[in-house]
Amino acid sequence: MTPRRILACLAMLVVTTVPALAANPQRWQLNMTPGVTEYSRQVYDLHMLILWICVVIGVIVFGAMGYAIFKFRKSKGAVAAKWSHSTVAEVTWTVIPVLILIGTAWPATKTLIWIDDARESEMTIKVTGYQWLWRYEYIGTDVNFISRMDRESDRTRMLRSGMDPAAVQRDGENVYLLDVDNPLVLPTNTKVRFVITANDVIHSFWVPALGWKQDAIPGFINEAWTEIHTPGTYRGQCAELCGKDHAFMPIVIEAVPREQFDIWLEEQNRLAAGDAGDSNAPLAQLAADDALLANATESL
Amino acid sequence: MATDTATTVHDDGHEHAPSFIDRWFFGTNHKDIGTLYLLFSLAMFLIGGAMAMIIRAELFMPGMQIVNPEFFNQMTTMHALVMIFGAVMPAFVGLANWMLPLMIGAPDMALPRLNNLSFWILPFAFLIMLSTLFMEGGGPAGGWTLYPPLSLQQGNSMAFVIFAIHMMGLSSIMGAINIIATVLNMRAPGMDLLKMPIFPWTWLITAFLLIGVMPVLAGAITMLLTDKFFLTSFFNAAGGGDPVMYQHIFWFFGHPEVYIMILPAFGVVSEIIPTFSRKPLFGYQAMVYATASIAFLSFIVWAHHMFTVGMPLGGELFFMYATMLIAVPTGVKVFNWVSTMWQGSLTFETPMLFAIGFVVMFTIGGFSGLMLAIVPADYQYHDTYFVVAHFHYVLVTGSVFALMAGAYYWLPKWTGYMYNETLGKWHFWLSTIFVNLLFFPQHFLGLAGMPRRIPDYNIAFSDFNMISSIGGFGFGLAQLLFVYVVWSCARGRSGIKVGDRVWEGARGLEWTVPSPAPHHTFTTPPKFDDRDLAHGDVSH
Numbered sequence: 025m026t027p028r029r030i031l032a033c034l035a036m037l038v039v040t041t042v043p044a045l046a047a048n049p050q051r052w053q054l055n056m057t058p059g060v061t062e063y064s065r066q067v068y069d070l071h072m073l074i075l076w077i078c079v080v081i082g083v084i085v086f087g088a089m090g091y092a093i094f095k096f097r098k099s100k101g102a103v104a105a106k107w108s109h110s111t112v113a114e115v116t117w118t119v120i121p122v123l124i125l126i127g128t129a130w131p132a133t134k135t136l137i138w139i140d141d142a143r144e145s146e147m148t149i150k151v152t153g154y155q156w157l158w159r160y161e162y163i164g165t166d167v168n169f170i171s172r173m174d175r176e177s178d179r180t181r182m183l184r185s186g187m188d189p190a191a192v193q194r195d196g197e198n199v200y201l202l203d204v205d206n207p208l209v210l211p212t213n214t215k216v217r218f219v220i221t222a223n224d225v226i227h228s229f230w231v232p233a234l235g236w237k238q239d240a241i242p243g244f245i246n247e248a249w250t251e252i253h254t255p256g257t258y259r260g261q262c263a264e265l266c267g268k269d270h271a272f273m274p275i276v277i278e279a280v281p282r283e284q285f286d287i288w289l290e291e292q293n294r295l296a297a298g299d300a301g302d303s304n305a306p307l308a309q310l311a312a313d314d315a316l317l318a319n320a321t322e323s324l
Numbered sequence: 325m326a327t328d329t330a331t332t333v334h335d336d337g338h339e340h341a342p343s344f345i346d347r348w349f350f351g352t353n354h355k356d357i358g359t360l361y362l363l364f365s366l367a368m369f370l371i372g373g374a375m376a377m378i379i380r381a382e383l384f385m386p387g388m389q390i391v392n393p394e395f396f397n398q399m400t401t402m403h404a405l406v407m408i409f410g411a412v413m414p415a416f417v418g419l420a421n422w423m424l425p426l427m428i429g430a431p432d433m434a435l436p437r438l439n440n441l442s443f444w445i446l447p448f449a450f451l452i453m454l455s456t457l458f459m460e461g462g463g464p465a466g467g468w469t470l471y472p473p474l475s476l477q478q479g480n481s482m483a484f485v486i487f488a489i490h491m492m493g494l495s496s497i498m499g500a501i502n503i504i505a506t507v508l509n510m511r512a513p514g515m516d517l518l519k520m521p522i523f524p525w526t527w528l529i530t531a532f533l534l535i536g537v538m539p540v541l542a543g544a545i546t547m548l549l550t551d552k553f554f555l556t557s558f559f560n561a562a563g564g565g566d567p568v569m570y571q572h573i574f575w576f577f578g579h580p581e582v583y584i585m586i587l588p589a590f591g592v593v594s595e596i597i598p599t600f601s602r603k604p605l606f607g608y609q610a611m612v613y614a615t616a617s618i619a620f621l622s623f624i625v626w627a628h629h630m631f632t633v634g635m636p637l638g639g640e641l642f643f644m645y646a647t648m649l650i651a652v653p654t655g656v657k658v659f660n661w662v663s664t665m666w667q668g669s670l671t672f673e674t675p676m677l678f679a680i681g682f683v684v685m686f687t688i689g690g691f692s693g694l695m696l697a698i699v700p701a702d703y704q705y706h707d708t709y710f711v712v713a714h715f716h717y718v719l720v721t722g723s724v725f726a727l728m729a730g731a732y733y734w735l736p737k738w739t740g741y742m743y744n745e746t747l748g749k750w751h752f753w754l755s756t757i758f759v760n761l762l763f764f765p766q767h768f769l770g771l772a773g774m775p776r777r778i779p780d781y782n783i784a785f786s787d788f789n790m791i792s793s794i795g796g797f798g799f800g801l802a803q804l805l806f807v808y809v810v811w812s813c814a815r816g817r818s819g820i821k822v823g824d825r826v827w828e829g830a831r832g833l834e835w836t837v838p839s840p841a842p843h844h845t846f847t848t849p850p851k852f853d854d855r856d857l858a859h860g861d862v863s864h
């Protein structure tokens with residue numbers, strides 16, 4: 025292989041695997057990731073901006089304090105001064121923080137106004153939280169399914185199951201508690217609007233790679249949107265305490281190129297509209313799921 | 325009026341010895357009630373801490389090893405309720421009871437019988453609340469915020485929890501009324517409000533916050549109660565109610581509540597730092613005004629706990645700006661503490677160590693608070709371990725460290741003996757190292773995507789959780805050292821008797837009475853010199 029080919033391969037590797045990998049939690053991960061949307065990148069920038077501001081202020085304040093601790097010790101013969109007031113200092117450290125805050129509020133406001141506008145989206149997904157699974161509906165189609173945690177995670181997470189959480193893998197990645205039977209499939213480079221609600225208690229729809237979470241509230245509909253740029257599998261979890269299995273209702277988004285998505289959606293739509301006798305068809309699955317949900321609700 | 329009763333019941337002329345029952349159950353002496361409050365809060369701190377140990381043990385590694393998720397949720401909920409209402413709040417009320425009359429030169433609290441009542445409600449309230457853990461239906465498991473509809477899924481034992489919280493609220497309101505009455509009416513002649521020490525100031529403002537918001541909490545949980553048992557639909561969308569409305573009402577109480585737990589801590593630290601810097605408090609008036617501004621702002625920022633519920637844009641912007649604004653008066657306080665130390669003559673006894681630890685680590689909690697105020701970023705931080713790290717920095721290394729500082733600072737005044745300084749320093753260093761091991765990695769966990777209130781997690785979160793748990797166990801054990809230090813100090817184990825002015829740099833009326841402070845002090849109002857005050861020159 026020529027060096028150039030190797031470089032190209034490496035570049036490919038970086039493009040295809042790193043974003044997807046980096047978007048999901050890693051061991052020893054210290055910081056938020058920039059995610060895979062324009063919004064998540066802006067959030068990351070805001071986060072780093074405010075973090076660095078805090079670090080600088082911290083260095084100044086703790087530095088001054090550390091200096092005082094070492095310099096003004098009684099054991100070193102320090103004699104206490106008598107002053108207890110300084111108008112100049114007090115005005116300075118009131119005004120400068122105000123200016124810093126305005127400087128931070130400005131980009132935050134811009135980002136917030138922009139993310140608030142879900143208009144001109146190309147498709148809408150309805151997300152409904154249940155104790156303890158999610159339902160996804162592709163508005164305007166018959167595609168509508170339930171997504172719940174994978175069986176292996178579910179068996180492993182039982183109290184004293186004796187099973188090893190590290191063994192729950194998919195494609196060489198540990199997906200313990202973060203994998204589902206039916207992922208939410210989304211097209212890349214498409215503005216997708218979400219309408220989010222819940223059926224029983226409050227849940228919260230959160231996939232960190234998208235950069236936001238939005239509460240799912242029974243009786244109310246919340247709105248959010250995203251536009252994913254990088255194909256990949258993005259994992260998240262319910263973020264609002266919703267009862268005993270709150271930790272066990274993951275969210276998986278499978279972002280695929282638009283053409284692939286259109287084919288998938290058409291296929292699902294055909295299956296949904298067509299033969300209900302096939303037990304593998306989403307519709308039949310749905311009927312079964314509905315019965316299950318009804319039981320679950322009754323037993324409450 | 326009530327003081328008249330107190331003085332007629334207790335003959336001040338001689339030291340008399342009431343029976344144990346009379347003194348500790350029916351007594352109205354502010355020092356005894358202060359002691360009861362402090363011992364009660366220490367007991368609750370240990371119970372709430374034991375629950376935290378269960379939580380950290382389950383989170384030690386991925387997989388469910390010790391408790392089931394239902395019980396785990398009961399532990400997180402109870403841990404918070406016990407620590408907030410049982411440990412931190414009563415501990416500050418205990419300090420207020422002991423120290424306010426001594427600091428302002430009053431013979432007792434203004435309303436001594438009310439004082440007895442507001443304390444004795446608490447043990448029963450907590451007995452009732454904790455007993456739900458053993459009832460059918462179990463303890464509350466929906467988080468200390470008791471958000472409906474989830475909180476309504478608890479069994480009938482919920483009624484006990486709500487009744488217990490009502491009792492705690494009553495106790496707090498009565499305590500607050502007592503503090504306001506005492507501070508406004510019973511200051512020694514010549515002690516104008518703007519000459520008053522800073523600890524009574526912070527408590528005066530806190531007491532108004534308590535009276536302002538505890539009834540709001542009472543309203544919220546009463547509506548929960550009727551939704552659960554009387555078929556109302558305040559928070560039930562199917563009946564025309566609104567579950568988000570509960571959150572608004574709750575946090576209207578809840579945000580001032582966090583200041584109820586931190587303002588008296590500011591007061592304690594503002595007493596201690598000047599003492600061990602041997603220099604007057606820097607910017608006394610700015611401290612008072614900053615406290616008042618924080619208290620005012622605390623009423624208009626509540627929805628920063630709810631940025632993800634789907635508020636309109638205008639609301640989100642307003643609450644973001646208002647919340648960021650709190651950084652200004654809070655910053656003023658931190659700068660003032662550092663300036664107090666600047667060009668001082670510093671020594672580092674245990675109270676000072678805890679006070680310095682407070683300033684540093686509370687500021688770290690303040691930084692993460694500022695980060696959380698940025699709405700777009702909060703869409704990521706919200707309900708993750710980043711939030712858990714944030715509020716434990718302000719509550720544990722903030723409020724609890726200030727309480728420890730205050731306990732070491734005034735223990736010699738209470739007992740007449742010096743505590744064991746070596747063990748006190750050990751307690752400080754062990755606590756500081758372990759508490760950072762416990763909470764600092766939780767920032768990383770949250771940023772990496774770990775939601776809060778989960779009993780089990782992905783392998784990616786395992787390493788920092790293990791470190792955090794180790795820190796938790798270490799911090800928990802270090803507190804047993806504190807219990808020993810307090811016990812041995814109270815028994816006079818050190819053998820070192822202390823004088824009136826325990827600390828060389830200590831100023832204020834509490835250091836003019838003997839140690840241990842006699843049962844009755846300031847039966848005649850003291851005369852004092854402005855130079856006796858901790859903040860020295862009060863002309864500005």
Ligand SMILES: [Cu+2]
Pocket residue numbers: 153154156226227228262263264265266270273
């Ligand atoms: Cu959920």
Ligand SMILES: [Cu+2]
Pocket residue numbers: 578579582625626628629
């Ligand atoms: Cu708040």
